[in-house]
Amino acid sequence: MQDNNLYTIKFMLIICVACAVGVSVVAMGLKPLQMYNAEIDNQKNVLSVVGLLEEGKSYGSSQISSMYKERIKSIVVNGKGEVVEDGNADELDLLTLDETNKGKPEEEQRWPIFEVEEGGKVVTFAIPISGRGLWSALYGYLALDANADTVAGITFYKEGETAGLGAEIRQPWFQEQFKGKEILEGDKLVSIKIFKPGVPIPADMEEHSVHGISGATITSTGVQDLLVKDLNRYKPFFASIWQSEGK
Amino acid sequence: MATLIDKIPGLAQLSKKDREIVVDPLWDNNPITLQVLGICSALAVTTKVQPALVMSAALVFVLTMSNVVISVLRNYIPSKVRMIVELAVISSLVIIIDEFLKAFLFDVAKELSVFVSLIVTNCIVMGRAEAYAMANGPFRSALDGIGNALGYGVILLLVASGREILGGGTWFGLPVVPQFVYDAGYVNVGLMLLPPGAFILLGLIIWVQRSISGKVID
Numbered sequence: 273m274q275d276n277n278l279y280t281i282k283f284m285l286i287i288c289v290a291c292a293v294g295v296s297v298v299a300m301g302l303k304p305l306q307m308y309n310a311e312i313d314n315q316k317n318v319l320s321v322v323g324l325l326e327e328g329k330s331y332g333s334s335q336i337s338s339m340y341k342e343r344i345k346s347i348v349v350n351g352k353g354e355v356v357e358d359g360n361a362d363e364l365d366l367l368t369l370d371e372t373n374k375g376k377p378e379e380e381q382r383w384p385i386f387e388v389e390e391g392g393k394v395v396t397f398a399i400p401i402s403g404r405g406l407w408s409a410l411y412g413y414l415a416l417d418a419n420a421d422t423v424a425g426i427t428f429y430k431e432g433e434t435a436g437l438g439a440e441i442r443q444p445w446f447q448e449q450f451k452g453k454e455i456l457e458g459d460k461l462v463s464i465k466i467f468k469p470g471v472p473i474p475a476d477m478e479e480h481s482v483h484g485i486s487g488a489t490i491t492s493t494g495v496q497d498l499l500v501k502d503l504n505r506y507k508p509f510f511a512s513i514w515q516s517e518g519k
Numbered sequence: 520m521a522t523l524i525d526k527i528p529g530l531a532q533l534s535k536k537d538r539e540i541v542v543d544p545l546w547d548n549n550p551i552t553l554q555v556l557g558i559c560s561a562l563a564v565t566t567k568v569q570p571a572l573v574m575s576a577a578l579v580f581v582l583t584m585s586n587v588v589i590s591v592l593r594n595y596i597p598s599k600v601r602m603i604v605e606l607a608v609i610s611s612l613v614i615i616i617d618e619f620l621k622a623f624l625f626d627v628a629k630e631l632s633v634f635v636s637l638i639v640t641n642c643i644v645m646g647r648a649e650a651y652a653m654a655n656g657p658f659r660s661a662l663d664g665i666g667n668a669l670g671y672g673v674i675l676l677l678v679a680s681g682r683e684i685l686g687g688g689t690w691f692g693l694p695v696v697p698q699f700v701y702d703a704g705y706v707n708v709g710l711m712l713l714p715p716g717a718f719i720l721l722g723l724i725i726w727v728q729r730s731i732s733g734k735v736i737d
Binding site for chain 2 (some may be wrong): 275279280283284287288291292294295298299302305306309310312313432435436437
């Protein structure tokens with residue numbers, strides 16, 4: 273074995289190039305598959321929040337994709353709540369929605385909405401939600417019924433909270449509580465309030481409140497805050513529906 | 520233990536020495552319980568059996584391949600940059616396996632998240648490269664890699680089984696705690712899903728394994 277510097281440098285160069293080539297070839301070769309997986313995952317999240325997936329049943333990726341195509345119609349609205357005609361919701365990156373729209377005038381903002389239609393009428397709306405938890409950013413969807421008032425479901429697909437505590441926001445017991453709750457009190461947007469576990473919810477708050485996770489107060493508050501933030505974001509769009517519902 | 524393993528097909532064809540290389544780290548010289556290496560991931564990815572299994576499989580790949588590559592190169596690697604070379608090889612292999620998981624086992628890859636990449640810092644991989652592959656031929660290094668990775672995997676699966684059964688009442692996603700036990704007032708031990716649960720279980724496993732094998736190197 274040679275131990276002079278030139279040999280060492282040459283050797284390292286060869287190793288580095290070889291490793292880099294190997295890694296790049298694999299990464300580039302698998303990229304299409306990974307993108308497809310991410311897309312299917314995203315579609316699965318939307319389908320699950322609007323309640324089209326059966327609990328505990330597993331779905332193949334082709335099933336998910338055809339179901340999504342068949343049932344979900346996505347639209348894009350601007351900051352004023354007006355539908356953007358040439359908008360493509362699938363092109364918006366949900367993880368950076370807040371950043372990309374930040375500081376833009378209302379007309380130029382782009383917010384996606386996913387709709388389920390039945391007999392030509394929208395029966396469920398799903399909006400992306402995101403915000404801060406304790407350790408990490410939380411990403412999910414909130415689904416509302418046709419009246420844009422009753423919660424049809426909530427789901428979180430990306431979080432890095434404490435397993436067993438904050439990460440419980442992914443659990444059915446936490447998410448089930450939201451179903452049937454109402455985000456409006458009269459014509460006022462009150463969103464959903466999260467009470468500490470064990471604290472009795474006052475009767476007049478019953479339909480706007482759920483219980484949080486014990487040991488995960490900051491995550492729970494994070495969920496409460498992000499709901500307020502994102503519901504207000506979509507308020508201009510939903511306002512017309514609320515009006516037509518007589519609220 | 521040894522006689523049982525002799526009956527496994529494939530292993531019987533190996534010479535006695537080669538067989539020992541594979542079998543030794545499974546029990547007598549287990550990387551986790553005896554050498555207490557690779558603890559970080561053993562604690563982190565063991566809330567459920569499935570991710571633990573995938574993690575073990577990933578380690579089998581990385582450890583075997585890195586041992587072979589390092590062993591092939593061992594006579595050419597300049598000694599002063601020895602560890603950097605090992606690290607470059609190991610991290611490339613880890614990125615490759617991570618990319619494969621994201622492409623073919625997306626859901627599990629999501630669950631394992633950063634811990635696949637953290638195989639780079641798994642002391643078992645670097646340790647075997649340094650201690651074994653630098654001094655032995657590719658074939659034996661491969662056996663050593665497989666043996667150590669399996670030894671790691673066995674413990675991982677044990678801890679994961681314990682945590683999933685006690686903490687979630689399931690094994691591999693299947694319910695194992697019968698309903699009447701819950702009816703009688705049994706509640707899943709949530710503690711087992713938290714890091715302390717992993718520490719307690721792993722500690723118990725190390726204790727039991729060491730007292731049975733009787734080989735303690737403190």
